[in-house]
Amino acid sequence: MSEMWINMGPQHPMTHGLWNLRVKIDGEMILDVDPEMGYLHRGIEKISEDRHYNEVITLMDRCCYVAGFSWEHLYILAAEEALRIAPPERAEYLRVLCDEFQRIGSHLMWYAAFVQDLGLMSPFLYGMRDRDLVLDLFQSYTGARMTYEYMRVGGVRSDLPPGFTDRARQVIDWLEARFNEYDQLTLGSDIFRKRCDNLGLLRARDCIAHGVTGPMLRSAGVKRDLRKDRPYSAYDRVEFDVAVADGADVTARYLVRLEEMRQSLRILRQVLDWLDRHPGPVIAEQLPRWLGAPYAPIGREGYLLKRNFPKGTGFSAIEEPHGEALAYVVNEGGEHPYRVKFKSPVFSNISAARQYLVGYHVADIPPIMGSVDVCVGEVDR
Amino acid sequence: MQPDELSRRLAPLLGERLIGVEPYPDTAGRVRFRREGALDLFRALRDDLGFGQFSTVAGIDWVDHREVVYVLWSDAAKQYVLLSADLPADSPRIESASGIWPSANWHERETWEFLDITFDHHPDLRHLLMPDGYAFHPLLRSFKLHEPEELEVKSRHV
Numbered sequence: 001m002s003e004m005w006i007n008m009g010p011q012h013p014m015t016h017g018l019w020n021l022r023v024k025i026d027g028e029m030i031l032d033v034d035p036e037m038g039y040l041h042r043g044i045e046k047i048s049e050d051r052h053y054n055e056v057i058t059l060m061d062r063c064c065y066v067a068g069f070s071w072e073h074l075y076i077l078a079a080e081e082a083l084r085i086a087p088p089e090r091a092e093y094l095r096v097l098c099d100e101f102q103r104i105g106s107h108l109m110w111y112a113a114f115v116q117d118l119g120l121m122s123p124f125l126y127g128m129r130d131r132d133l134v135l136d137l138f139q140s141y142t143g144a145r146m147t148y149e150y151m152r153v154g155g156v157r158s159d160l161p162p163g164f165t166d167r168a169r170q171v172i173d174w175l176e177a178r179f180n181e182y183d184q185l186t187l188g189s190d191i192f193r194k195r196c197d198n199l200g201l202l203r204a205r206d207c208i209a210h211g212v213t214g215p216m217l218r219s220a221g222v223k224r225d226l227r228k229d230r231p232y233s234a235y236d237r238v239e240f241d242v243a244v245a246d247g248a249d250v251t252a253r254y255l256v257r258l259e260e261m262r263q264s265l266r267i268l269r270q271v272l273d274w275l276d277r278h279p280g281p282v283i284a285e286q287l288p289r290w291l292g293a294p295y296a297p298i299g300r301e302g303y304l305l306k307r308n309f310p311k312g313t314g315f316s317a318i319e320e321p322h323g324e325a326l327a328y329v330v331n332e333g334g335e336h337p338y339r340v341k342f343k344s345p346v347f348s349n350i351s352a353a354r355q356y357l358v359g360y361h362v363a364d365i366p367p368i369m370g371s372v373d374v375c376v377g378e379v380d381r
Numbered sequence: 382m383q384p385d386e387l388s389r390r391l392a393p394l395l396g397e398r399l400i401g402v403e404p405y406p407d408t409a410g411r412v413r414f415r416r417e418g419a420l421d422l423f424r425a426l427r428d429d430l431g432f433g434q435f436s437t438v439a440g441i442d443w444v445d446h447r448e449v450v451y452v453l454w455s456d457a458a459k460q461y462v463l464l465s466a467d468l469p470a471d472s473p474r475i476e477s478a479s480g481i482w483p484s485a486n487w488h489e490r491e492t493w494e495f496l497d498i499t500f501d502h503h504p505d506l507r508h509l510l511m512p513d514g515y516a517f518h519p520l521l522r523s524f525k526l527h528e529p530e531e532l533e534v535k536s537r538h539v
Contacts, residue, residue: 037509037510038508038509038510038511038512041510041511043519045495045520046519046520046524046526047526050526081406208433208434208456209433209434209482209483209484210483210484211434211435211436211482211483211484212484213434222456224456229459230407230459230460230461315405315407315408315452315461315463317461324436324454326436326437326452328439328450328452330441338441339439339441339442339520341437341439341440341441341450343436343437343439343452343488347487347488348436348484348487348488351484351486351487352483352484380510
């Protein structure tokens with residue numbers, strides 16, 4: 001008879017963002033949970049209806065602040081389909097380059113936050129240190145470390161600076177060696193295994209019924225990766241394996257994410273080789289003037305020439321670092337999208353919280369939610 | 382799976398309630414249906430055609446009517462399918478899919494909250510991203526961005 005509801009959040013070390021996990025407990029046991037979202041809602045879908053197609057990209061970086069490139073890519077694919085514009089091949093490879101470095105950056109951020117939840121302080125510092133190398137690369141060709149505004153409808157803003165591919169290869173070599181050290185620090189530790197094995201179980205059937213995707217689904221043994229199953233951009237032209245594990249627990253999610261980072265390095269090596277051999281334009285020629293020349297600032301004067309495009313809709317799906325992200329863009333012929341809808345993978349992953357939290361102890365919440373990899377920006381939008 | 386195959390398998394089940402299946406790039410097609418056929422269509426797609434995952438539902442306000450667009454994924458076919466139904470603006474309601482795919486729960490809550498589309502027999506249709514008692518549906522075209530709204534926010538748990 002000591003049941004009660006407690007709030008973990010909106011300010012709580014476990015949340016990694018601004019949201020509230022209401023937990024019904026009896027002593028230390030979790031009886032029920034009710035996630036409360038919306039603290040970070042900025043109305044991105046509504047604001048997008050009032051922005052030109054390229055101006056929405058600015059908002060996309062803020063959707064998920066640790067995976068800005070993935071969200072730019074998602075929106076751009078849908079917008080290009082709605083406007084019937086095709087990017088040049090080099091731009092597609094550059095987008096894959098962005099996406100995969102972003103996946104590593106996002107997973108390193110997850111790694112750092114997750115191990116810190118477990119009380120491991122040194123791996124946290126190593127994770128943040130290595131993520132900085134990736135951010136340095138981003139800064140060298142976009143000028144920004146988190147909010148890039150790099151992709152454009154019809155291509156990308158600019159080409160890589162001289163010497164970039166060699167610097168990127170050095171970072172890749174460095175990271176590859178570090179990932180093995182990560183494993184020694186965590187998987188080699190008895191305490192880590194005791195805290196994470198058989199925790200937060202979510203089997204494949206429940207994952208699919210509750211819409212859980214990404215590393216959480218692959219850790220339950222389902223080999224689904226949109227990069228393979230429904231290839232976009234240049235993913236059908238690179239070789240990589242889909243990381244899967246079958247434990248369906250916190251440790252399995254760790255294994256999947258680490259393996260994904262290694263596969264990303266494999267993709268990046270191929271992409272860098274291709275980019276070295278194939279110079280070319282990075283943005284489609286003959287774009288309407290209001291979509292902006294590649295180097296022109298996105299200013300109002302660029303949009304004065306209003307051009308009506310044929311109406312249409314665009315639907316895109318990409319494998320974001322957290323899972324399956326979808327965009328649906330409705331083009332009604334104006335210079336603004338009529339409606340933009342985004343589906344975030346974390347939104348579905350959190351909505352299933354009852355499935356993987358109930359029955360465990362309160363002290364298990366930080367490792368379990370850590371293994372979910374929450375990014376509130378893309379849930380609330 | 383191709384649009385004509387979808388159409389061939391769905392037509393006997395839905396009859397009049399299926400308007401048609403049109404091709405859509407990189408998907409199994411876009412199924413247009415009348416809202417009375419929603420539950421039968423959902424069941425057929427999940428049980429007979431293998432669309433085991435409900436990915437999302439999007440609402441669109443066309444001013445004279447509203448549209449809902451569902452996105453489902455099949456692991457067997459490795460394909461998405463889009464479903465679309467028009468709802469009259471004076472009674473924008475449709476049967477909830479959350480009894481068939483639990484993942485529809487939050488997506489329908491969000492669509493109700495932002496577009497005032499009611500999902501009948503939804504187990505838990507309450508605010509998700511906006512505070513309780515929020516009286517507006519911001520993604521309707523009648524909600525203007527540049528006009529201030531008066532808002533009284535109530536605490537959720539008093």
